[in-house]
Amino acid sequence: MNDTQAKPAYGLGRAARLNLVWEMLNEMGETGRNMDAILSSRFRHMQDQLERRDRRDLENRTRSVLMNYRKLLWWLKKIKLQPTMRTLLLADMILSEKSDIAQLEKLCIGSKNRMDMLRKEEIAGLKRLLGKDMIHPDMSEGVQADCPDWAVKGLKEVFGDNFADELRALNDKPSTDFRVNTLHSDRETVKESLKSQGFQTVETPMSPIGLRQLDAGGPLLSETEAFRQGWIEIQDEGSQLVAQIVGAKKGMQVVDFCAGAGGKTLAMAAMMENSGHLVACDVHSKRLQRAKVRLKRAGVVNAERRQLESTFDKWVKKSRGKFDRVLIDAPCSGSGTWRRNPDSKWSKDETDLAELVKLQSEILQSAARLTKTGGRLIYATCSLLPEENERQIEAFLAQNDSFAVVKAVDIWAELELGDYPSASQDYLRLTPAQNNCDGFFACVLEKR
Incomplete structure (x- = not known):
């Protein structure tokens, strides 16, 4: 068989894909x-070796182990198997996909690019999982929800009786959303352009400038006309709404x-229509370099871009009171994005x-100095988690009486964004369970 004939119709075989998942899990650890x-x-x-279905299978298998991590650890302890990436993966194959021992033995044959053969103790332990469900009634609420211990208390405080439903939604596969760049196009034009190249999308229900992908067909996004022309960016609908609530307008200093x-x-x-002055700050030069490429493609x-040496950079002091809008998209635990980054909950x-x-807290205190009287600070x-959200605002206001909360529900009406999507009137709080987007918190403070 020559080289052009060698590639199978389905890319990698099932055993090779399983081995590759194991390698990637080990690399993460x-x-x-x-x-x-x-x-x-x-x-x-491996782009020349992988079919689209291979990529989907590899991602799904990897995600499954990370999404069920605490439950799998619980089961491995119960069946007395040492927890390793290998045993986690094999246990997930049985509990999530209902594989049996014979199927696993066919996949683990010990040859090149295949997982090692099952050992006797592994077979004995894994047999005890056959016919079992992933969730066991003896598991604690935190284990059933696959929530790390350090986050259980805070999330139960926020969600109360809805804790299980909210955490379940944080394990769902996320959507892929696009933000339309209104500097260059409009939502309907972009939607039709994507459709002509195999991307089926629908309008996002909350963001007035968003599209949601319905399937994984078509070319890579980077190959589409809409992306090359800077008409769209990948951005979750929740993130789009946070940008909207800033209320940046033409001619402002932001x-x-x-x-x-x-x-x-x-x-x-785009909201400022390329007018006024917008400063993108960060302490990480590599992130700002990526921003340079995106800004150019979008026609901004x-x-x-301004790299800060530290949170309390000299530029902040020199620019005191100059800005109409100051957005702090603060570094955080990322608990609202666990459905996209399931590994992040186990790395903290x-x-x-x-x-x-x-x-x-330090960032809030520093950035607040940039806000002019009558301007708004958006955190x-x-x-x-309440420790990173409501309590941060409460602590800040206790030390800064020149700032006051502007109700998010009022800003929503002011910006004419349609039905208000949050249960909280004061703060914008979005969750996957309630809003089908990533979890976000936003508070608007006005300097008076």
């Missing part, structure tokens, strides 16, 4: 790199204090949370 980064790297280096790679900077530039001309602990809370996170 050994390097601390997140799931998306490892998947992207593997897909890029700063995105923790801009990262510029997702919300891009959204606000009213934004500058109580110490990390405490350090994040301290950093958020946002992609976290659902």
